[in-house]
Amino acid sequence: MDEVQSMDSLILSIKNIFHNSTDLVVREVSWKDGSALVCFYNTITESGEVNRQIEILRHRSIADLPDWGNTAASSVEAFSQSKLVENVTNGFVAIFFPYPNLLLTITMPSFETRSTQEPSNELVIRGKHEGFVESVDKNISLIRKSLGVPDLVVQDLRLGEDTNTKVTYVYIESIADPEVIKEVETRLEHIHASKIMGLGQIEDYLEDSVWTPFPQWLTTERPDRVVANILEGKVAVFMNHSPAALVAPVTFFSFYESPDDFNGRVLVGSFFRLLRIISFFIAVFLPAFYIALTGFHPEILPYELSKKVKLAVEFIPYRPMVEALIVELFIEVIREATIRLPAPIGPTIGIVGGLVIGDAIVNAGLVSNLMVIVVAMTAISSFVVPNVEMNTTVRILRFPFMLAASFFGFFGIAIGTLILFIHMMNQSSLNQPYLSPVIPFDPSRFKNVFFRLPYFKSRKQQQTFTHGAPKQKGGGKT
Amino acid sequence: MKFMLSRNQFFLLLFIVQTGSSFFSFPAPFVNAAGRDAWLLFIVSAIFHYMLLLFYERNYDYFTMGPFVSWLYKGYWLFVVISYLAYVDYTLAVWGFPKTPQYIVIGILVTVSLYANLSRAETAINLPVLLIPLILAFLGFLQFAWGDVIWTNIFPIGQITGTEWWKGLLKGQTAFIGIELYLVFRSRVDIKQNIKGLPLFVYQMTWFLFFFFSVLLTIWYFTPTGVKLVPEPLLFLLRTQEVTFIERLDLFFLYIWTVWTIVTVTLVSFTALYVHRQHAKEKQVRDTIIWHVLLVVLPLFFLKKENVDYLNDLIIYVHLVFAIIIPVIVIFINRRKRK
Numbered sequence: 032m033d034e035v036q037s038m039d040s041l042i043l044s045i046k047n048i049f050h051n052s053t054d055l056v057v058r059e060v061s062w063k064d065g066s067a068l069v070c071f072y073n074t075i076t077e078s079g080e081v082n083r084q085i086e087i088l089r090h091r092s093i094a095d096l097p098d099w100g101n102t103a104a105s106s107v108e109a110f111s112q113s114k115l116v117e118n119v120t121n122g123f124v125a126i127f128f129p130y131p132n133l134l135l136t137i138t139m140p141s142f143e144t145r146s147t148q149e150p151s152n153e154l155v156i157r158g159k160h161e162g163f164v165e166s167v168d169k170n171i172s173l174i175r176k177s178l179g180v181p182d183l184v185v186q187d188l189r190l191g192e193d194t195n196t197k198v199t200y201v202y203i204e205s206i207a208d209p210e211v212i213k214e215v216e217t218r219l220e221h222i223h224a225s226k227i228m229g230l231g232q233i234e235d236y237l238e239d240s241v242w243t244p245f246p247q248w249l250t251t252e253r254p255d256r257v258v259a260n261i262l263e264g265k266v267a268v269f270m271n272h273s274p275a276a277l278v279a280p281v282t283f284f285s286f287y288e289s290p291d292d293f294n295g296r297v298l299v300g301s302f303f304r305l306l307r308i309i310s311f312f313i314a315v316f317l318p319a320f321y322i323a324l325t326g327f328h329p330e331i332l333p334y335e336l337s338k339k340v341k342l343a344v345e346f347i348p349y350r351p352m353v354e355a356l357i358v359e360l361f362i363e364v365i366r367e368a369t370i371r372l373p374a375p376i377g378p379t380i381g382i383v384g385g386l387v388i389g390d391a392i393v394n395a396g397l398v399s400n401l402m403v404i405v406v407a408m409t410a411i412s413s414f415v416v417p418n419v420e421m422n423t424t425v426r427i428l429r430f431p432f433m434l435a436a437s438f439f440g441f442f443g444i445a446i447g448t449l450i451l452f453i454h455m456m457n458q459s460s461l462n463q464p465y466l467s468p469v470i471p472f473d474p475s476r477f478k479n480v481f482f483r484l485p486y487f488k489s490r491k492q493q494q495t496f497t498h499g500a501p502k503q504k505g506g507g508k509t
Numbered sequence: 510m511k512f513m514l515s516r517n518q519f520f521l522l523l524f525i526v527q528t529g530s531s532f533f534s535f536p537a538p539f540v541n542a543a544g545r546d547a548w549l550l551f552i553v554s555a556i557f558h559y560m561l562l563l564f565y566e567r568n569y570d571y572f573t574m575g576p577f578v579s580w581l582y583k584g585y586w587l588f589v590v591i592s593y594l595a596y597v598d599y600t601l602a603v604w605g606f607p608k609t610p611q612y613i614v615i616g617i618l619v620t621v622s623l624y625a626n627l628s629r630a631e632t633a634i635n636l637p638v639l640l641i642p643l644i645l646a647f648l649g650f651l652q653f654a655w656g657d658v659i660w661t662n663i664f665p666i667g668q669i670t671g672t673e674w675w676k677g678l679l680k681g682q683t684a685f686i687g688i689e690l691y692l693v694f695r696s697r698v699d700i701k702q703n704i705k706g707l708p709l710f711v712y713q714m715t716w717f718l719f720f721f722f723s724v725l726l727t728i729w730y731f732t733p734t735g736v737k738l739v740p741e742p743l744l745f746l747l748r749t750q751e752v753t754f755i756e757r758l759d760l761f762f763l764y765i766w767t768v769w770t771i772v773t774v775t776l777v778s779f780t781a782l783y784v785h786r787q788h789a790k791e792k793q794v795r796d797t798i799i800w801h802v803l804l805v806v807l808p809l810f811f812l813k814k815e816n817v818d819y820l821n822d823l824i825i826y827v828h829l830v831f832a833i834i835i836p837v838i839v840i841f842i843n844r845r846k847r848k
Binding site for chain 1: 515517518601605606614617618620621624625628629631632635636638639753754755756757760761764765767768771772
C-alpha cells in the first residue's frame with residue numbers, strides 16, 4: 032500500500048486481505064488532516080466502545096497534543112500489512128492513516144469467556160474454589176491476584192503460523208533458575224508448527240522425552256497450585272483458549288501433592304500424602320501380584336486364605352491373566368463411557384456397569400469375585416492421584432506388569448520393577464532428575480516428599496530447584 | 510564417560526557389589542569350613558578387610574590401569590558376573606522355573622543390565638538406592654528367627670584347628686569380592702567429601718555387621734551337621750518362619766535376592782565397561798551389547814550344580830589375584846615411576 036490510492040480502493044484491498052469476512056468492519060472516518068480507515072472484527076471487539084475511543088483520540092488530535100495517539104489503550108507505529116492483520120485478528124481496532132502511512136492500534140478485544148469455576152478434575156475440600164478459564168489474560172490475573180510481587184515475570188510469544196496462538200510463560204525472577212527459564216524459552220522458540228491446537232501439543236514440544244508414559248510437565252487448572260509451584264522456582268506455561276497451565280520442572284512426587292495437604296492439619300496432610308504414594312504401588316502392582324499368586328505361587332499364602340483363593344478360582348474357565356484382562360478392560364470401558372456421556376447419564380452407566388454387570392459377570396462364572404475385588408481396589412487406588420495425567424499413566428502401567436506376572440510370576444514382577452525404576456531414573460523434567468529428591472538423594476528435601484511439614488518449621492524460602500545452586504543434571508550426585 | 514560420585518553413592522555401590530550375590534551363598538561354606546568358631550574367624554577376616562581398605566585409601570592415586578591390566582580386570586569381572594549369573598540361574602531353576610529354558614531366564618536377567626548400561630552413567634550408579642528398602646525388609650524379617658536361635662551353639666569357643674583357620678580365611682574371602690571397585694571409583698568421589706577416617710570406618714562396620722550377623726545367625730540356628738545339608742541357610746531360615754499374613758517368606762526373599770544379584774551384575778558390568786571406555790572411546794553401544802551377549806552365552810556352559818560349585822570355589826582364588834596381588838604390583842610400579 033505504498034502507492035497513493037483512493038479510499039474506496041483501500042477499503043476493497045483491506046477487505047480482500049481478510050477475504051471479505053462479514054464480521055469485518057472497514058470504515059472511512061474523518062480526521063483532522065484528512066481521512067482514515069477504521070478496521071476491526073465486530074465479533075471480537077465491542078463496537079460501542081470503539082466509537083468512544085475514536086472520539087477521545089480525535090479530540091486529542093484536534094487539540095494538537097504531542098504524541099496524541101499514544102494513550103493507555105492505544106499506540107501508533109509505522110504501517111505494515113502484517114501488523115494490520117496481527118492486530119485485527121487479535122481483536123484490536125486498527126486505524127490506518129494512508130498519507131502519513133501510520134497505523135494506530137486501540138487495544139480492546141472482547142472475547143467470550145466463561146466465569147471462573149472450580150475445576151471438576153482437581154477438587155479440594157479446603158482452599159480456593161476457583162479455576163482457570165479459556166483466556167490467558169484472565170488466568171494471569173488470577174495468578175497476579177495471589178502474588179502481589181513485582182518480580183513475577185509474564186512473557187508472551189505467538190506460535191503457529193496458521194493459528195497465531197498466544198503462549199505465555201510465568202515465573203518469579205528472584206527464585207527461578209535462569210538456566211531453566213532459558214531452556215523453556217529455547218524450547219518454545221523452537222516450536223515450528225503451522226497449527227497449535229491445544230496445550231497437549233505444546234507439552235509434546237516442551238518435554239524431555241515423549242516416548243515415556245510419565246508426564247514431565249504438571250498440568251493443572253488450579254491457580255493456587257500454579258502459585259505454589261512458581262514460588263518454588265518453577266515456570267508455568269499458559270496457552271490462550273486453554274483452561275490449564277503446564278508447570279515444570281517437576282518430579283514424580285509433585286504429582287502426588289494436593290493443595291489440600293497444606294490446607295489441612297499437619298498429621299492429616301502427611302497421612303494422606305503417604306496414602307497417595309502407597310496407592311501408586313497398589314494401582315500398579317496389585318493385579319499383577321494377584322495373577323502371580325494364583326497362577327504361580329499359591330503356597331505363599333497362609334493355608335486358610337490359600338483355600339479361599341483356590342475355591343474362588345476353581346470353576347473359572349479362564350487363566351488368571353485372561354480373567355484380569357476381562358475385568359480391567361471392562362472397568363476402562365465403563366470409565367471412558369462415563370466421561371463421554373452427558374452428565375445426567377454418566378453415573379447411571381457407572382451403577383449399571385459397575386454393580387449390575389459386575390455382579391452378573393461373577394454369577395455367570397466368567398470371573399471370580401476375588402478378581403473383582405482386586406480390580407476395583409486397583410481402580411480406586413489409581414484415582415487417588417490428584418492429577419489426571421499421572422492417573423492415566425498409572426492405569427496403563429499395570430498392564431505390562433500383569434503380562435510379566437502371567438509369564439514369570441514374582442520373578443516377572445521383580446524384573447518389571449527394575450526396568451520401571453531404571454526407566455524412571457532415565458527421565459527428567461527440564462533436565463532435572465525425575466525421582467529427585469529420592470534419587471539422587473537430597474536429605475534437605477527428602478522429608479518434604481512424604482510428609483507435609485508445619486509451616487513454622489520452614490525457616491527459609493521453599494525452593495524446589497534452587498537459584499544458583501550447583502546443578503545435578505541427571506542425578507549425578509547423591 | 511563423565512560422572513562424579515558422592516560419598517554415599519560410592520559406599521552404597523561398594524556395599525551392594527560386595528554383598529550382592531554372595532550374601533545368601535556365603536554363610537554355609539564359611540561355617541562349614543571354619544566350624545563353630547566361624548564368627549571368631551570372621552572378626553579376623555574383617556580386620557584384614559579393613560586393612561585392605563586402608564591400603565587402598567592410601568594408594569588409590571597410584572592405581573592407574575594401562576590397556577593390559579585393564580583387559581585382565583575386564584576378564585576377571587566377566588568371570589565374576591558369569592559365576593553370579595550361573596549361580597542365580599541354577600537357584601531359580603531349582604526353586605522357581607524347573608521347566609523354563611535357562612537361556613530365557615538368563616536373557617531376562619541380562620536385559621536389565623543391558624538397559625541400565627545403555628542409559629546414562631547416573632542411572633547405573635543410582636540403581637542400588639532401589640535395594641535399600643528391600644535390604645531393610647530382609648533384615649527385618651530375619652528378626653523373626655530370634656525366638657528359634659540357640660545362643661549356646663557358639664560354645665565351646667576356641668576349638669578351631671589350624672586347617673580350619675586356613676580354610677575359613679579362604680572361604681571368608683567370598684565376602685570381599687568386589688572390594689577392588691574401591692580402587693576403580695575412589696578417584697571419582699567428590700573431593701569435597703572426606704572418605705578417610707570415620708566415613709571409611711563406618712563403611713567397614715556396616716559391611717562387617719551385615720556379614721557377621723548372617724554368620725552368627727547361621728551358627729545359632731543350625732547345628733554343625735545341619736548347616737552341611739542346607740546350601741542357603743538364610744533362605745531356609747526364612748522358610749521356617751511363621752507369620753500370620755504369609756506362609757512362604759523364603760519365596761519373597763528369593764526374588765529380592767534375585768533383584769540384588771541383577772543390580773550387582775549391572776554394577777560390575779558398568780565397572781568393566783567404564784574401564785573399557787578409558788582405552789576404547791568409540792563404538793560404546795556396540796561394546797556394551799557385545800559384553801551383554803557374552804553374559805547370556807557364557808553362563809550357559811556352567812549351569813550344572815557341580816559347575817556352579819566349581820565356580821564358587823575358584824572365584825576365591827581369582828579374587829585374591831585381582832584384589833590383592835595385581836593392585837599391589839600396579840601400585841608398587843606406579844609409586845616407583847612417580848619417584
